[in-house]
Amino acid sequence: MKIKKVVELLNAKVVSGHDHLEAEVEFCFASDLMSDVLTVETENLLLLTGLANLQTIRTSEMSDISKIIFVRKKNATEEMIRLAAENEMILIECDYSMFKTSGILFSAGLKPVY
Amino acid sequence: MMHFEFHVEGGNFLKAGAASSQLKKILKQLNVDPKTIKRVVVAMYEAEVNIVAHAYKGDIYIDIDTKKIEITLIDEGPGIPDIDLAMKQGFSTASSVVREMGFGAGMGLPNIKNNSDELTITSEVNKGTTVKFATYLNQ
Ligand SMILES: Nc1ncnc2c1ncn2[C@@H]1O[C@H](COP(=O)(O)OP(=O)(O)O)[C@@H](O)[C@H]1O
Ligand SMILES: [Mg+2]
Numbered sequence: 418m419k420i421k422k423v424v425e426l427l428n429a430k431v432v433s434g435h436d437h438l439e440a441e442v443e444f445c446f447a448s449d450l451m452s453d454v455l456t457v458e459t460e461n462l463l464l465l466t467g468l469a470n471l472q473t474i475r476t477s478e479m480s481d482i483s484k485i486i487f488v489r490k491k492n493a494t495e496e497m498i499r500l501a502a503e504n505e506m507i508l509i510e511c512d513y514s515m516f517k518t519s520g521i522l523f524s525a526g527l528k529p530v531y
Numbered sequence: 532m533m534h535f536e537f538h539v540e541g542g543n544f545l546k547a548g549a550a551s552s553q554l555k556k557i558l559k560q561l562n563v564d565p566k567t568i569k570r571v572v573v574a575m576y577e578a579e580v581n582i583v584a585h586a587y588k589g590d591i592y593i594d595i596d597t598k599k600i601e602i603t604l605i606d607e608g609p610g611i612p613d614i615d616l617a618m619k620q621g622f623s624t625a626s627s628v629v630r631e632m633g634f635g636a637g638m639g640l641p642n643i644k645n646n647s648d649e650l651t652i653t654s655e656v657n658k659g660t661t662v663k664f665a666t667y668l669n670q
Contacts, residue, residue, distance in 0.1 A: 451633030455573050456642055472580075472632045475548030479555065479576045481569055496545075 418442055418526060420484060420507060423463070426521050427511045429486065433498045434507030442484055445527040447519050451476040459530045465522070467491055467515055474500045483507065488515045533595045539579055541587040541608065544632050550591050551576040554602075561595070564669060571600050571666045574646040577639040578662050582606045584629040586660065599648070601665040610656040618644070618652075 421438040424431060431438065447465035448454055454464060454476050463484045466473055469491035477485055478500075485501070486509045487493060493501070493508050501508050511518055523529070535557065537550035555572045563571075575591075582589040586608025594601045611617045618640050625635025644650050647664035654660040 449633060450636055450638075452577070452636045452638035452642065454633075455577060456638065456645070468633045470632060471545060472547060472634070475552065475576065476633065479548070479551055479569070479572045481565065 420463075420509075422525070423486070423522065423527075424509060426525055427486070427509075427513060427518060429509045429511040432493050432508045432510055433501045434483075434505065437483070437505070437507035440484070440507070443528055444530055445519075445522055446530045447515055454480055454482070457530055462530070463522075463527065465515065465518055469493055469497070471497055471500065473497070474504070474506070477506060478504045485509065486511055486518065488513060488518045535593040535595075537591040537593075539582045539589045539591060539604075539606070541583060541585075541589070541606075544583060544628075547580050547583040547632075548576055551579050554593060557595075558600070563600075567666065567668060570646040571602070574643045574664060574666065575602055577643050578602070578604045578664070580632075580634055581639055581662070582608070584625055584632075584634060585609065589659075597668065599665045599667045601663070603661065603663045605659065605661045607659045610658055610660055611652070611654040612656050614652050614654060 420440050442463045444459050445463040449468040462482050464482050465486050467488050469487045474497050483506045488511050551572050558568045586606035589606030592603045620641045621637040623635050623637035629635040648667045649665040651663045
């Protein structure tokens with residue numbers, strides 16, 4: 418699925434990395450626990466999280482994750498956006514809850530890691 | 532043989548990961564394969580965050596040769612009284628501040644072990660901790 422489609426389905430807002438909208442994504446992992454994200458070995462992962470701080474971006478950088486959705490109106494700070502841009506990531510903000518977001522993306526065909 | 536050093540400030544979550552980020556850039560430039568880079572930087576990041584989360588300050592020494600990447604993190608801090616216990620999945624003494632950062636689930640040390648080929652931890656209570664690990668490069 419194209420990231421563009423994900424944004425559309427979630428009525429979401431891209432706050433950084435608009436040039437990645439055509440990128441494809443197959444797997445999604447939802448977690449607020451960065452240590453857990455750091456154990457996932459799947460490539461080309463979309464991260465769904467309610468944790469919006471600098472360590473979310475750092476964790477993604479180390480894990481080769483370049484697509485992040487912040488759920489439930491969590492906003493990316495300027496510093497997060499700067500670091501994300503440096504690492505060529507797309508950051509998306511979404512108003513829906515983690516549950517609703519996961520449900521929509523799962524129904525649309527994104528695959529779980531486990 | 533290449534050598535790099537980084538300093539880490541305890542408690543400073545704004546800078547946590549800066550050293551790991553530098554290492555990632557270095558390994559990319561050296562054309563290390565992406566899977567190995569991920570293993571090394573994930574292990575290094577968990578160890579760097581541990582200094583930020585649990586110690587007062589620390590230094591990181593990195594040695595790279597054609598066979599392996601060896602990383603030694605030496606900190607001044609409270610030390611680890613029972614290393615076997617600390618290595619257990621789920622064991623954590625992390626503060627609520629650390630948990631708010633997405634860490635503190637007691638998964639860091641086990642994940643360092645999982646992403647390295649050699650790991651030794653030595654520690655002295657009220658003095659500090661040394662975490663040394665190596666990841667082999669594919670030949
Ligand atoms: N550098 C360190 N200095 C002091 N204690 C440490 C250090 N690294 C780890 N520990 C201890 O080991 C425990 C487990 O570490 P870890 O598996 O990384 O989990 P977490 O950091 O999430 O608590 C920590 O909660 C802490 O008690
Ligand atoms: Mg830890």
